[in-house]
Amino acid sequence: MHDFIHTTHPQRVVFGAGSLRHLAREIDALGAKKALVLCTPEQRPQAERVAASLGAQAAGLFDRAVMHVPVETAREARDLARRLGADCAVALGGGSTTGLGKAIALESGLPIVAIPTTYAGSEMTPIYGLTENGLKKTGKDPRVLPRTVIYDPELSRTLPVGLSVTSGINAIAHAAEGLYAQDSNPVMDLMAEEGIAALARALPAIRLEPGDLAARSDALYGAWLCGGVLGAVGMALHHKLCHTLGGSFNLPHAEVHTVVLPHALAFNAQAAPRAMARIARALGGVSAPAAVFALARDNGAPVALKDIGMRAADLDRAADIAVANPYWNPRPFGPAERDAIRALLQRAFDGEPPG
Numbered sequence: 001m002h003d004f005i006h007t008t009h010p011q012r013v014v015f016g017a018g019s020l021r022h023l024a025r026e027i028d029a030l031g032a033k034k035a036l037v038l039c040t041p042e043q044r045p046q047a048e049r050v051a052a053s054l055g056a057q058a059a060g061l062f063d064r065a066v067m068h069v070p071v072e073t074a075r076e077a078r079d080l081a082r083r084l085g086a087d088c089a090v091a092l093g094g095g096s097t098t099g100l101g102k103a104i105a106l107e108s109g110l111p112i113v114a115i116p117t118t119y120a121g122s123e124m125t126p127i128y129g130l131t132e133n134g135l136k137k138t139g140k141d142p143r144v145l146p147r148t149v150i151y152d153p154e155l156s157r158t159l160p161v162g163l164s165v166t167s168g169i170n171a172i173a174h175a176a177e178g179l180y181a182q183d184s185n186p187v188m189d190l191m192a193e194e195g196i197a198a199l200a201r202a203l204p205a206i207r208l209e210p211g212d213l214a215a216r217s218d219a220l221y222g223a224w225l226c227g228g229v230l231g232a233v234g235m236a237l238h239h240k241l242c243h244t245l246g247g248s249f250n251l252p253h254a255e256v257h258t259v260v261l262p263h264a265l266a267f268n269a270q271a272a273p274r275a276m277a278r279i280a281r282a283l284g285g286v287s288a289p290a291a292v293f294a295l296a297r298d299n300g301a302p303v304a305l306k307d308i309g310m311r312a313a314d315l316d317r318a319a320d321i322a323v324a325n326p327y328w329n330p331r332p333f334g335p336a337e338r339d340a341i342r343a344l345l346q347r348a349f350d351g352e353p354p355g
Ligand SMILES: NC(=O)C1=CN([C@@H]2O[C@H](COP(=O)(O)OP(=O)(O)OC[C@H]3O[C@@H](n4cnc5c(N)ncnc54)[C@H](O)[C@@H]3O)[C@@H](O)[C@H]2O)C=CC1
Pocket: 040, 041, 042, 043, 066, 067, 068, 069, 093, 094, 095, 096, 097, 099, 117, 118, 119, 120, 121, 122, 123, 125, 127, 128, 129, 155, 156, 157, 158, 159, 160, 163, 167, 230, 253, 254
C-alpha cells in the first residue's frame, strides 16, 4: 500500500550532446542579461570558451571554485558578481563549482544555470555546503537549487577515467541510499534503480573508451536521475560516513564515496533487503555490496581508505564523530553501535571486500 509525500522541485533540464549551444537561450529564458561564469582553475580554458560564446551576455569569469566551498571564496565570488552587475551565474563544472554557485545564490538569490561536467549530482539538489574555519556545514534552501541545468555529455568526455568512475559511484551512492530512505516513494525508487543501471552500464564503457559519447550520455543520464533522488529524499549512514571522512579528514569526495559504499551497504543489508535486491538487480549482481565493490575494483577505482589519504591513527576519531550525531538509518548507528562502525571503517581502510 502506498503512503508517501513528495515535493517536486521547480527546475528546467536541457539534456543532449551539444546542448551547451542553448546556454544563451536559457539565460534569456530566465530574464537575465549578464552572467558570471564560475569554474575551477583547471577548467578555466573551457569556461573561457563558454564566456566568449556568450559575448555581451557574459559579465565576467571567476575561476577559483574549490572543493567544499570555503566561505571566503563564496564571499569573493558574490562581491565580484555584484561589482560586475551580474544577474545570474553559470556554474560550469563538478560539485565544487555548482556548490560555489549555490553559495552565491544563498545570500543574493541570483539564479544559477548549472552545466555539470561530473556525476556528483549537486545541480539537482537544494543542498548546499560551506566551510568556515575548517568546519563544513550543510543545509537545505530552495534558493540554491539551480533554476536551469544543461546536461551536455560532450563536456564530460574530458573527465579523467579515474574521476569518471569514482564520481559515477558517488552518484550511485545517492540512489542506493534513496532506495532505503524513510521518506522515499515509488517514483524515486524507479529513478534510483534506473540511475544505478545506467551508470553500471556506462562506467566500464568509459574506462575502455573515455570519449565514447553514448556511454558519456548514459552516465550523465544516470547522474541526473541519482541527483534527483539525492535532492528529494534523506540520506543515511553512507553519506554520514563520507561527510565525516571528507569534512574532518579532508579525503577526496568521489573517492571516499567509492571506498565506503560497499561497506555501508553491507552494514545495512539485513535491515533493508528490498532496497538491496533492487541495487543488486540494477548492477547485474547477486549481492549489492559485492556488486558495488566489484564495479569499483574492476574499473581501477580505489577500494581502500589507506590509499586515498586516510591515516590509521584517525579511524577511532572518525568512528566517534560518525556516531555522535547519527542520521536516520535502516539499522541505527548511534553511540551503542560505535564498535560496529569502527569495524566497518577498518575493513574500508584495509580495502577488504564488504563483510
Ligand atoms: N550539495 C550537493 O547536493 C552535492 C555537493 N557535492 C559537493 O561537490 C564537491 C565534489 O564535486 P565533484 O564533482 O566530485 O568534484 P569537483 O567539482 O571538485 O571536480 C573535481 C576536479 O575535476 C575537474 N573536472 C570536472 N569536470 C571535468 C571535466 N569534464 N573534464 C576535466 N576535468 C573536470 C574539476 O575542475 C576539478 O579539478 C564536494 O565538495 C561535495 O561535497 C557533491 C554532490 C552533491
